Amino acid sequence: MKINKAPLIFKMARFPAIMTIISFILFIAIYLFVTMTAIEPYYFMGLVFAIPFVSFGIITFFSVTGRLKIITSSLITSILIFVLGFAMLFVFLFITFDAATTTTTDISKYERVLKLTGYPNNLLTEYFPNKIPDNAKDIIFSYNPAFLQGGEMFGLKFKIDINFINSYINELSQKAKWIGKSSENQALSS
Numbered sequence: 001m002k003i004n005k006a007p008l009i010f011k012m013a014r015f016p017a018i019m020t021i022i023s024f025i026l027f028i029a030i031y032l033f034v035t036m037t038a039i040e041p042y043y044f045m046g047l048v049f050a051i052p053f054v055s056f057g058i059i060t061f062f063s064v065t066g067r068l069k070i071i072t073s074s075l076i077t078s079i080l081i082f083v084l085g086f087a088m089l090f091v092f093l094f095i096t097f098d099a100a101t102t103t104t105t106d107i108s109k110y111e112r113v114l115k116l117t118g119y120p121n122n123l124l125t126e127y128f129p130n131k132i133p134d135n136a137k138d139i140i141f142s143y144n145p146a147f148l149q150g151g152e153m154f155g156l157k158f159k160i161d162i163n164f165i166n167s168y169i170n171e172l173s174q175k176a177k178w179i180g181k182s183s184e185n186q187a188l189s190s
Contacts (some may be wrong), residue, residue, distance in 0.1 A: 012063050012064045012070065013059070013060045013063030013064055013068075013070070013073055015073070015074045015077050015078075016056050016059040016060040016063055016073050016074070016076075016077045017056075017060045019052075019056040019077055019081065020053060020056040020057045020059075020060050023052040023053040023056050024053045026049070026052075026053075027049045027050050027052070027053045030046070030049045030088075030092065031046045031047070031049055031050075034046040034049075034092075034095055037116065038095075038099045039099065039102075039104045039109055039112060039113055039116060039143065039145070040099070040102065040104065040106075040109070042095055042099075045091075045095060046095075048088075048091050049088060049091070049092075051084060051087075051088075052080070052084045052085075052088060055080055055084065056077060056080070059073050059076055059077055059080075060073075099145070100145050100147040101147055102144075103142060103143065103144045103153075104141075104142070104143045104144075105140075105141060105142050105143075106141070107132065107139050107141050109141075109143075110131070110132055110141050110156070111130075111131055113143045113154070114128070114130065117143075117152075117154070124152060124154050125154055127172060127175070128154070128156060129156075129168075132156070132158065133158070133160055133164060135160060135161065135164075136158035136159065136160050137158065137159045137160070138157075138158060138159045139156075139157070139158040140155070140156070140157040140158070141155065141156050141157075142154075142155045142156075143155075
């Protein structure tokens with residue numbers, strides 16, 4: 001005969017069990033955020049956000065097994081909500097500021113930067129190639145996200161054969177538009 005332990009858990013440790021569930025959901029959401037929206041994903045550092053889930057899970061376990069009384073487990077859970085809440089907020093702000101102020105120069109991150117910045121709908125990157133050509137040499141890549149009053153900077157430089165350059169010039173010449181006055185256009189062409 002199997003005994004359903006879920007009602008027992010909620011009877012013996014209702015508050016820690018609820019906080020375990022809530023902190024698990026928050027862990028999943030925050031972990032996905034710091035790994036999917038950052039140029040350099042924070043896979044390892046993002047695991048810090050599992051600490052509340054694990055802590056509340058341990059308290060729930062000790063409460064159900066009788067090692068902690070209901071009042072004691074509720075008190076410890078309440079204290080940990082504030083302590084771990086502030087600690088997780090600090091870690092989240094640290095990760096956010098680090099991601100916003102770090103310049104990326106890793107060439108392998110080029111396509112990820114394009115994807116995360118909204119390529120090709122981003123005015124800053126709409127005329128950049130969607131990937132670095134295979135035969136490119138001496139590649140220099142740099143991306144710095146916009147932060148506070150600092151502007152976003154995106155740069156790509158590489159050497160390649162003349163045929164690719166000519167095809168790129170032809171493609172961009174067809175997309176180019178003159179925005180100035182017609183007299184300025186004539187002055188520039190002469």
